[in-house]
Amino acid sequence: MEVRFVLNGTEVKVDVKPTAILTDILRDKLGVTSVKKGCETGDCGACAVLLDGELVNSCLVLAPTVAGKSVTTVEGLIVNGEIDIIQKRLAEYHGTQCGYCTPGMVMAIKALLNKNPKPSEAEIRRAISGNLCRCTGYQKIVEAVQSITA
Amino acid sequence: MSVQYYSPGSFTEALQVLERNSNYTLLAGGTDVVPRLNLRQVKDLQGLIYLGNIVEMKKIVEHNEHIFIGALVTHARIAASELLKQKAYNVWYASYHMGTPAIRNAGTIGGNLVNASPAGDSCVALLAAGALASIKSLHENRLVPVKEFFVDKGKTVLKPGEILYGVHLPKAATGIKKGCSYQRIGTLKGSSTAIINIAVEIEQDTEGMCRACRIGAGAVASTSVRLYSLEEIFVDKKMSWSLIEQAVNEVDAYINPIDDTYATAWYRRKVIKVLLKRALAEASGLASEQEEV
Numbered sequence: 510m511e512v513r514f515v516l517n518g519t520e521v522k523v524d525v526k527p528t529a530i531l532t533d534i535l536r537d538k539l540g541v542t543s544v545k546k547g548c549e550t551g552d553c554g555a556c557a558v559l560l561d562g563e564l565v566n567s568c569l570v571l572a573p574t575v576a577g578k579s580v581t582t583v584e585g586l587i588v589n590g591e592i593d594i595i596q597k598r599l600a601e602y603h604g605t606q607c608g609y610c611t612p613g614m615v616m617a618i619k620a621l622l623n624k625n626p627k628p629s630e631a632e633i634r635r636a637i638s639g640n641l642c643r644c645t646g647y648q649k650i651v652e653a654v655q656s657i658t659a
Numbered sequence: 660m661s662v663q664y665y666s667p668g669s670f671t672e673a674l675q676v677l678e679r680n681s682n683y684t685l686l687a688g689g690t691d692v693v694p695r696l697n698l699r700q701v702k703d704l705q706g707l708i709y710l711g712n713i714v715e716m717k718k719i720v721e722h723n724e725h726i727f728i729g730a731l732v733t734h735a736r737i738a739a740s741e742l743l744k745q746k747a748y749n750v751w752y753a754s755y756h757m758g759t760p761a762i763r764n765a766g767t768i769g770g771n772l773v774n775a776s777p778a779g780d781s782c783v784a785l786l787a788a789g790a791l792a793s794i795k796s797l798h799e800n801r802l803v804p805v806k807e808f809f810v811d812k813g814k815t816v817l818k819p820g821e822i823l824y825g826v827h828l829p830k831a832a833t834g835i836k837k838g839c840s841y842q843r844i845g846t847l848k849g850s851s852t853a854i855i856n857i858a859v860e861i862e863q864d865t866e867g868m869c870r871a872c873r874i875g876a877g878a879v880a881s882t883s884v885r886l887y888s889l890e891e892i893f894v895d896k897k898m899s900w901s902l903i904e905q906a907v908n909e910v911d912a913y914i915n916p917i918d919d920t921y922a923t924a925w926y927r928r929k930v931i932k933v934l935l936k937r938a939l940a941e942a943s944g945l946a947s948e949q950e951e952v
Contacts, residue, residue, distance in 0.1 A: 510664060526661070526662070527661075527662045527663070527664035527706075527707055528662055528696055528704065528707075530693065530697065549694070549697040549698070550694040550697065550698065551690055551693075551694060551758075551759075551761070551762055551850075552850055554759065554761060557761055563735070563764040564760050564761045564764055565761050565764055565765050566761045566762070566765070568693070568697065569688075569689045569690055569693040569694065569761075569765060570689060570693070570765070571686065571689060571693060571696075571707070571709070573664050573666065573709070574666070574686070574689070574709050574711055576666070617760065617761070620760065621760075635760070636760055638759050638760065638850070639758070639759020639760050639761045639762060639850055640759075
């Protein structure tokens with residue numbers, strides 16, 4: 510079946526099976542490989558994207574259900590060739606090591622800052638609680654976010 | 660045969676599609692259905708009926724006697740609702756602490772109920788709230804107390820052609836003070852299945868007499884359960900520490916927990932006593948009178 514939605518500001522049209530997950534469609538059909546496949550059960554957050562502005566795990570979103578909606582990935586955060594401040598600060602503060610969790614982490618932080626530009630440390634930790642990182646121990650990520658909001 | 664997909668735009672249309680195809684799977688937030696698809700646990704999926712475009716199932720409405728929460732209301736919206744935090748604390752608490760931000764944005768209260776996990780976080784809150792499930796089909800509308808909703812693990816009283824439309828949370832009568840407490844333990848703070856979850860609601864009159872007590876407990880049986888025998892200890896009595904002690908001492912007899920990947924039955928029997936004591940103390944207002952519970 511055919512599904513149309515807006516991906517990072519551009520309307521796209523893809524042919525999908527009803528049970529295909531958004532993660533696979535983004536990666537395999539639309540070339541958006543920032544979206545990582547981790548657990549496929551909604552536990553790790555590596556596949557997190559914004560769906561109509563809300564953070565979701567794209568592995569739990571069936572492709573036909575995004576019809577008419579808007580999907581944002583880290584590719585969509587680039588403005589005039591510049592990456593987002595979240596990405597810059599994660600790099601600067603060593604908030605990323607292997608990098609596998611980073612795109613999902615960036616989207617979780619983006620979702621937080623869109624709604625709450627001055628989060629407390631507790632709010633930052635709650636916002637990234639669905640994004641597993643096995644390298645950084647989270648502290649550097651929290652510090653990177655704090656450096657943006659301070 | 661390929662899997663059929665429907666995305667009805669209204670509740671009536673959803674009922675019509677389901678009436679014709681009672682073997683199709685209903686899809687709401689996808690947080691329970693899609694992992695099972697991804698893990699290839701679903702055999703013979705015939706079709707999906709996606710409910711996410713049905714606006715009337717996404718309402719939170721306060722009525723005189725009760726609060727209505729549509730089955731498609733997400734945990735994120737419940738967590739953000741000041742009305743529910745004030746008037747349905749346990750339901751609010753369960754959603755606020757459920758899963759992770761992305762799960763709360765997708766998962767719905769109706770889905771949590773219909774999934775009928777023995778450890779469902781909203782399930783125990785709705786049991787303690789004395790909630791009613793609003794169930795509709797093309798032929799019949801019925802209100803079923805949530806305490807009668809669960810049949811077994813993953814099984815509910817929903818019949819072919821029926822959809823859970825929402826839940827009704829009764830309000831406390833005038834002159835009645837409602838105390839709530841939700842206690843939960845899991846392996847992680849974020850995104851973990853409850854090892855034990857307990858919700859307690861105690862209604863006290865102006866004299867401090869307990870007029871109603873409802874205790875919902877999860878991960879202690881094949882469904883979330885009410886602990887009726889313990890509730891009876893308090894009804895028409897003044898809440899006291901000695902009654903709480905009595906309930907804590909008796910709880911062992913009314914639960915049947917199992918060993919699983921999250922915890923052992925032994926541990927669950929130990930920890931429920933602690934959580935039950937805390938919940939009863941908090942909901943009755945006694946917690947503030949003693950330093951350590």
